[in-house]
Amino acid sequence: MKPTNLRLQLLFDLHLAVPEEMLSGSPEDVRARLTEALGTMVLQGLPTVAAKQLARSGIELSRHEHAVQMAPVQQHTAIPIADLVAAAPHLTDQELAQLSARLGNGAFSDAADRQRALRRQALALVNEFRCVPCVVYGESLAGKADTLDAVLNLTNGSVMVQAHDRDRRISTDQGKTCIELAEGEVRMPASCAGSTISGPVIEVAIADLAAHRDILIGLWQRT
Numbered sequence: 001m002k003p004t005n006l007r008l009q010l011l012f013d014l015h016l017a018v019p020e021e022m023l024s025g026s027p028e029d030v031r032a033r034l035t036e037a038l039g040t041m042v043l044q045g046l047p048t049v050a051a052k053q054l055a056r057s058g059i060e061l062s063r064h065e066h067a068v069q070m071a072p073v074q075q076h077t078a079i080p081i082a083d084l085v086a087a088a089p090h091l092t093d094q095e096l097a098q099l100s101a102r103l104g105n106g107a108f109s110d111a112a113d114r115q116r117a118l119r120r121q122a123l124a125l126v127n128e129f130r131c132v133p134c135v136v137y138g139e140s141l142a143g144k145a146d147t148l149d150a151v152l153n154l155t156n157g158s159v160m161v162q163a164h165d166r167d168r169r170i171s172t173d174q175g176k177t178c179i180e181l182a183e184g185e186v187r188m189p190a191s192c193a194g195s196t197i198s199g200p201v202i203e204v205a206i207a208d209l210a211a212h213r214d215i216l217i218g219l220w221q222r223t
Contacts (some may be wrong), residue, residue: 088122090154138170159202166199
């Protein structure tokens, strides 16, 4: 056998849901139960499989040791639902729970820092378009009331005007634009930043989406 010239460690974190009865007693008792549960199939089988795999590259396994270590999983601190919705009004109830689990034990400098982190993680979790139909109420450049058919993207608050209304132009004055959904059940302020070849550039603030989140998510789920 060739002399050993390298020590290799393979680290796996196994997150377990252990029955309460197995957790009784001292940490040594629990570790012994887990070691017994793993058995030779794992504790001896892994080195055997590793040796065969390494041999394909001309590497010999001279000896091995193992250690069974454990640590309790810290349960995440629940984030208030209002804070979750404020950061991610486009997520479903189940996705909000996932978001809370991701950041429940995070360290943040202040509440604003946590909200920014929640927003980033929310978009990492779901960044697809989640659109619902809406009607834009605005004022034409001639000063007359005008309406445009559109869809509202719950993910970022953008409002996309339907093709047949994209050549229309509306005022960019603050307070002149709003959108309506659910046959008038929801009405939210919007801002218009001008127009492009895709039509008026209209946006709804995330805070306004959050204020009507339950209805909006319900609309999207039925679309």
